[in-house]
Amino acid sequence: MAWQVINREIAAAPADGKPLLTEEVKAKIARFFPKYETRRAVLIPALHVVQETFGNVSYQAMKEIGEFLAVPPSEVLDTMSFYSHFWTGDRGRKVIVVCRSLSCQVMGHEALLEALRRHLAISEHETTPDGQWSLMTEECLGACEHGPCMLINERLHAKVRPDDVARILADPNCDKE
Amino acid sequence: MAFEPVLSRNFNVPGSQSIDVYRQRGGYRAIAKALEMGRDAVAEEVKKSNLRGRGGAGFPAGTKWSFLPPNRTVTYLCVNADESEPGTFNNRYIMELDPHMLLEGILIAGYTTRATIAYIYLRVEYHKAYRILQKALEEAYAANLFGKNILGNPDFSMDCYIHRGAGAYVCGEETGLIESLEGKRGWPRIKPPFPAIAGAFGKPTVVNNVETLSCVVPIIDRGAAWFASIGLPPASTGPKLYTVSGPVKRPGCYEAPLGLTVRELIEGKDFGQGMQDGKKIKAVIPGGLSVGFLTSDELDCKLDFDDPRKYGLLGLGTAGAIVIDESVDLRQVLMNIARFYSTESCGQCTQCREGTMWIYKIARRIASGTGRLEDLDLITEITATMGMMTGRSICGHADGATFPLKTLIKKFRLDFENYIRNQKGVAEVIAAQ
Ligand SMILES: Cc1cc2nc3c(=O)[nH]c(=O)nc-3n(C[C@H](O)[C@H](O)[C@H](O)COP(=O)(O)O)c2cc1C
Ligand code: FES
Numbered sequence: 001m002a003w004q005v006i007n008r009e010i011a012a013a014p015a016d017g018k019p020l021l022t023e024e025v026k027a028k029i030a031r032f033f034p035k036y037e038t039r040r041a042v043l044i045p046a047l048h049v050v051q052e053t054f055g056n057v058s059y060q061a062m063k064e065i066g067e068f069l070a071v072p073p074s075e076v077l078d079t080m081s082f083y084s085h086f087w088t089g090d091r092g093r094k095v096i097v098v099c100r101s102l103s104c105q106v107m108g109h110e111a112l113l114e115a116l117r118r119h120l121a122i123s124e125h126e127t128t129p130d131g132q133w134s135l136m137t138e139e140c141l142g143a144c145e146h147g148p149c150m151l152i153n154e155r156l157h158a159k160v161r162p163d164d165v166a167r168i169l170a171d172p173n174c175d176k177e
Numbered sequence: 178m179a180f181e182p183v184l185s186r187n188f189n190v191p192g193s194q195s196i197d198v199y200r201q202r203g204g205y206r207a208i209a210k211a212l213e214m215g216r217d218a219v220a221e222e223v224k225k226s227n228l229r230g231r232g233g234a235g236f237p238a239g240t241k242w243s244f245l246p247p248n249r250t251v252t253y254l255c256v257n258a259d260e261s262e263p264g265t266f267n268n269r270y271i272m273e274l275d276p277h278m279l280l281e282g283i284l285i286a287g288y289t290t291r292a293t294i295a296y297i298y299l300r301v302e303y304h305k306a307y308r309i310l311q312k313a314l315e316e317a318y319a320a321n322l323f324g325k326n327i328l329g330n331p332d333f334s335m336d337c338y339i340h341r342g343a344g345a346y347v348c349g350e351e352t353g354l355i356e357s358l359e360g361k362r363g364w365p366r367i368k369p370p371f372p373a374i375a376g377a378f379g380k381p382t383v384v385n386n387v388e389t390l391s392c393v394v395p396i397i398d399r400g401a402a403w404f405a406s407i408g409l410p411p412a413s414t415g416p417k418l419y420t421v422s423g424p425v426k427r428p429g430c431y432e433a434p435l436g437l438t439v440r441e442l443i444e445g446k447d448f449g450q451g452m453q454d455g456k457k458i459k460a461v462i463p464g465g466l467s468v469g470f471l472t473s474d475e476l477d478c479k480l481d482f483d484d485p486r487k488y489g490l491l492g493l494g495t496a497g498a499i500v501i502d503e504s505v506d507l508r509q510v511l512m513n514i515a516r517f518y519s520t521e522s523c524g525q526c527t528q529c530r531e532g533t534m535w536i537y538k539i540a541r542r543i544a545s546g547t548g549r550l551e552d553l554d555l556i557t558e559i560t561a562t563m564g565m566m567t568g569r570s571i572c573g574h575a576d577g578a579t580f581p582l583k584t585l586i587k588k589f590r591l592d593f594e595n596y597i598r599n600q601k602g603v604a605e606v607i608a609a610q
Contacts, residue, residue, distance in 0.1 A: 035338045038359065078361075085343040086343060102499050106500075140263035141302050
């Protein structure tokens with residue numbers, strides 16, 4: 001059982017004429033076929049696979065996913081753009097998602113965000129020039145007892161005080177359980 | 178007599194996520210019993226327990242299952258693990274600490290409703306729950322609890338798959354969930370037809386919350402009469418996993434019978450243990466954001482299926498309390514809520530899309546220090562036409578937006594008038610403009 005971690009090392013560069021979705025990636029997507037009545041229903045699992053492999057879902061990838069699932073590319077874009085978890089551009093190797101909903105707000109999410117902005121010298125929805133970090137906000141992460149909280153990739157950090165930011169981000173494994 | 182934990186009974190047991198520990202603690206006894214009882218008897222037992230949905234709407238689970246058309250050939254079970262209501266995290270506790278209890282609930286529900294596939298629609302942010310559920314599923318498959326001829330029963334085969342969401346609150350709404358499962362944007366459907374008649378892929382479908390399905394296990398194991406004696410029968414039966422967050426001493430997830438008061442949840446020694454650092458309660462959202470606000474004088478409100486309505490709230494909701502102390506600027510609270518419903522509106526219904534957007538704009542004006550007293554009436558007016566043209570929007574999102582917004586303005590009107598008359602704007606809001 002692999003814990004699927006989004007691959008943040010490979011940039012999705014559509015090579016000239018060459019397909020982005022390798023046979024291996026297609027095989028991963030095809031494993032979902034028997035689970036659903038329609039190919040269309042494999043779209044969100046496919047978007048997850050692609051983002052986990054390439055770090056994002058580029059337009060080239062959308063086109064190829066569409067071909068593979070017999071879904072028009074416009075519909076792929078329609079679906080994918082509805083969800084906040086998929087992105088088309090490059091993001092940092094480590095994506096910080098700070099919860100901004102009510103419970104975390106009451107517990108001081110704004111001070112945490114400010115500390116992160118200062119430490120990384122970027123604002124929300126931006127990526128550091130070295131490509132290491134992106135700073136995002138999301139609604140309730142379902143971890144309100146830990147407020148203010150944030151995810152770094154797949155790892156949740158609980159009750160983060162502004163003073164903790166430098167220490168947490170200095171840990172190379174801060175995105176791994 | 179102290180309450181004996183039911184849903185959380187394995188939470189503190191070492192290795193509670195493993196099938197062996199779950200079995201040692203009496204797990205998977207109920208599915209074996211259900212297979213002996215037969216489908217009709219199980220369905221009857223769940224009806225008798227008066228188990229009502231824990232996902233927010235409180236619909237009786239047994240009744241919901243009985244809406245499935247009798248002559249169907251395919252049935253789907255969708256497990257709602259999208260848990261995105263701010264202040265709510267009890268489903269996460271179940272999935273991280275006792276995943277096999279959920280799987281056993283899925284098995285019993287799947288057997289009873291003749292489901293051939295159960296999809297667990299899991300919000301993508303629950304990475305830990307995802308790993309734990311995957312492992313638990315592998316163990317359950319290896320033990321012939323899923324797959325073909327489950328536990329040697331020739332009349333029961335079912336698969337169970339985890340379907341990860343991708344970040345959208347409205348996909349917790351049952352038909353938004355189904356659309357998302359089908360690979361589309363999560364736009365809720367116009368009902369009828371209800372999912373029981375035409376749900377996932379147009380087939381009869383049952384959608385139930387994680388906690389609801391977990392409750393089915395003790396109902397079968399110990400009987401409907403026992404279950405129905407817990408809580409405040411006949412309307413509010415069974416145990417409940419409450420959550421409490423905000424500046425209380427012990428934020429977390431705690432089990433008690435339905436009908437716990439908000440005060441007990443915040444102050445009780447087995448629960449929140451009171452406020453941190455001598456802070457004073459200003460307001461409480463007792464049941465997930467969408468139910469609305471209580472003042473500090475209304476903490477005797479019971480968390481059951483009836484009492485919250487007497488306080489002008491939407492209902493029990495998810496019984497996830499958010500506590501707000503007196504140091505918090507209520508304009509920030511207003512803005513936060515307005516932003517949530519505005520950004521999470523799927524945009525199909527005009528009154529929801531436009532109503533939430535305009536309230537957010539007005540809330541920003543108030544927070545920036547240029548609000549007018551009429552703005553308070555304007556918000557109240559919009560909430561009156563946005564959601565509470567009850568049943569006139571495709572889903573409950575607009576209703577959910579209405580209650581916190583209107584109860585905040587109504588119950589704390591003097592505070593808002595005072596802000597507007599006497600206060601400068603909130604610094605961060607001004608800085609962001
Ligand atoms: C906007 C909106 C969001 C919802 N989100 C959730 C959710 O995250 N989890 C959930 O179980 N139910 C949610 N619901 C309620 C579901 O529509 C549905 O009533 C529930 O899943 C049924 O399960 P139950 O009968 O077991 O409670 C939501 C409803 C609305 C209107
Ligand atoms: S409000 Fe931040 S995790 Fe729920």
